[in-house]
Amino acid sequence: MVPKQIFFTKGAGRHKHKLQSFELALRRAYIEKFNLVKVSSIFPPNCKIITKRKGVKEMRVGQVAFCVLSENSTNEPNRLISASIGLAVPSEKDHYGYLSEHHAYGDTKEKSGDYAEDLAATMLAGTLGIEFDPEKNYDERKEIYLMSGKIVKTRNITQAARGDKYGLWTTVVAAAVFIL
Numbered sequence: 646m647v648p649k650q651i652f653f654t655k656g657a658g659r660h661k662h663k664l665q666s667f668e669l670a671l672r673r674a675y676i677e678k679f680n681l682v683k684v685s686s687i688f689p690p691n692c693k694i695i696t697k698r699k700g701v702k703e704m705r706v707g708q709v710a711f712c713v714l715s716e717n718s719t720n721e722p723n724r725l726i727s728a729s730i731g732l733a734v735p736s737e738k739d740h741y742g743y744l745s746e747h748h749a750y751g752d753t754k755e756k757s758g759d760y761a762e763d764l765a766a767t768m769l770a771g772t773l774g775i776e777f778d779p780e781k782n783y784d785e786r787k788e789i790y791l792m793s794g795k796i797v798k799t800r801n802i803t804q805a806a807r808g809d810k811y812g813l814w815t816t817v818v819a820a821a822v823f824i825l
Contacts, residue, residue, distance in 0.1 A: 648711065648823035650693045652700030653730060655804035655819045663718055666814035670716070670804075674818055675701045679710040684823070686713060686768070688732060688742035695824075703824055711823045715746035715761075718816040719808040725751050727805040728819040731761030733769040733790075736797040743768040744821050758803035759783055766790050766799045 654676060658669025671677035675697060704710060715728040731745040745764035749757045763783040770777055770786075773795045777786050790796040804817040 646825055647689050648692055648825055650695050650700065650703075650824040651688070651821055652695050652697045652824070653732075653802040653819075653821050654697045655728070655802050655817070657804055657806045657815065657817045659809050659813045659815050661813055663720070663814040663816070666718065666816040667716065667818070670816040670818045674820060676710065676712075676820060676822060678706045679704060679708050679822075681714060681820075682709055682711050683714050684711045686744045686746075686765070688734060688744050689823075690739050690741050700822060700824060711825075713744045713746055713821040714818065715748050715820070716816065716818045717748035717750070718814055719750070720812050720814045721808045722810050722812055724808040725753070725805065726808065726815065726817055727752050727754060727757035727803055728817040729757045729761035729801055729803040730819045730821045731758075731763065731765035731799070731801045732821065733762070733765040733799045734797050735769060735773065736795055740773075743772075746819075752805075754803045754805035757805060758801035761803065762799045762801040763787075766796060769796055
């Protein structure tokens, strides 16, 4: 069971009940009708990235769907929350890459997304033997990763939201969904 394709999606939901805010976030991400199974962080060799639209069309209602899922919730008014998935893809298609999940309080969409992307790239760089200074900022390390020729691309998908001003539950999700 090695996934052949993957798509990325995100969403946010608000409701007076936490579980229903999660359901609404999944609906906005178009993955509410699948039985989601969380898996860890390996991007399979030769896996093709497809659009969310194409990915959802290939799946059936009730299908078990393996995914890397990040979620975060709050009922604290105006609290900034985020959920991110980072991806690092090796230049050699027969080698595996990394996915990472990150959720944060108080981080902007950009900061949370960069952090998740950095996590995935750092894990892949370590596996590939790319030497780097972990004390340097991500932009400097990203340049080293790309210049090595061993990492072809990195990216992230991130959903951020502020807690509802009246205290409704606010939930954000980001997911990388595998298709077998």
